[in-house]
Amino acid sequence: MGVLEAMVKKSVGKPKDRSSDKVMEVLMYTVAVILLVILIYPLYFIVIASFSDPAAVANGQVWMFPKGFTLEGYKELLRHENIWIGYRNTILYTAVGTAIGLVVNISAAYALSRKDLVGRKFFSLFFIFTMFFNGGLIPTFLTIRDFHLYDTFWVMVLPFSVGVYNIIVARTFFQTSIPGDLWESAQIDGCGNLRYFVQMVLPLSKAVIAVLGLWIAVGYWNSYFNALIYLKNPNLYPLQLILRNILITNQMQSSMGSGEAAQIALRLANIMRYSVIIIATVPIMCVYPFVQKYFNQGVMIGAVKE
Structure with a gap:
């Protein structure tokens, strides 16, 4: 019985260290989020800029939300x-x-x-x-x-x-x-x-x-x-x-x-x-x-x- 247990332990080996996998997973998600922001933000900016005062857009005041909300362009x-x-x-x-x-x-x-x-x-x-x-x-x-x-x-x-x-x-x-x-x-x-x-x-x-x-x-x-x-x-x-x-x-x-x-x-x-x-x-x-x-x-x- 002891010989069988030793063979099983030897075949299974030590538990795999998943810390490196977690680091890689976090890195991949981080890169994916950054790429998503890079791709989505220009579209989002166009949407909020279309509802903003053109002077605010020209002065760089529009970042996350419309400034001087207007439907004049439409x-x-x-x-x-x-x-x-x-x-x-x-x-x-x-x-x-x-x-x-x-x-x-x-x-x-x-x-x-x-x-x-x-x-x-x-x-x-x-x-x-x-x-x-x-x-x-x-x-x-x-x-x-x-x-x-x-x-x-x-x-x-x-x-x-x-x-x-x-x-x-x-x-x-x-x-x-x-x-x-x-x-x-x-x-x-x-x-x-x-x-x-x-x-x-x-x-x-x-x-x-x-x-x-x-x-x-x-x-x-x-x-x-x-x-x-x-x-x-x-x-x-x-x-x-x-x-x-x-x-x-x-x-x-x-x-x-x-x-x-x-x-x-x-x-x-x-x-x-x-x-x-x-x-x-x-x-x-x-x-x-x-x-x-x-x-x-x-x-x-x-x-x-x-």
Whole structure:
């Protein structure tokens, strides 16, 4: 009995010293909290600055709470009727553009992931080539004009719907996460390519679809350069371009005016600067929680595994 107890004690050994683990855990939590503060505080500052007196913000008096609480910036922005036109257009561009972008990118990615695709390497290189070389702004403008897309709704959602990086991420996801045996089983049951893609591949690809959908939607929501180049009808302007024009107009009024009128215009321009960020950012940020559970999974599988 004594020999058995000695063998058990020897195999178990001394209790592990967990003090070093606790120190490391505290250090990791400390770093995580610091990074969280660094990331969250700028957003928090923009929120409280949008409700504060611009003079207090300019003097560095706003740190943790609003100073001289005011809604003047929001009232001035919402006074412009074209804000609502911009919201309507941006929501339409984002919804339609995201749907089209998902269809073309996911379809192309699935085709490139199939080993039986004839010319698969050529098409892959063809897509990748466009990531490094393109025709430039003037040839693109001429092409859009010749296709009669200039100054239309479709110029904001069709010409730039293909994203090569999105295709690569989705292709890698299909190659690593969809087993090849599934296609063989589907063939035995008489399933064709289209039915297999729609009924089997897509339901198994919710993670990467959610991630790509978020990326594409954010891109359309924040887009203003394409509208600046390819639109001339103010009724088609997206929200970002309208907000940009409002800020530029106020800044010009403050710089060209004199006396009390210039001071008022400058004050409005300063306070609206933060209100614009809130109005333009909050709606798209509200979408993120709905796709958060898919985000890490889709990014890691689609971008890391080979």
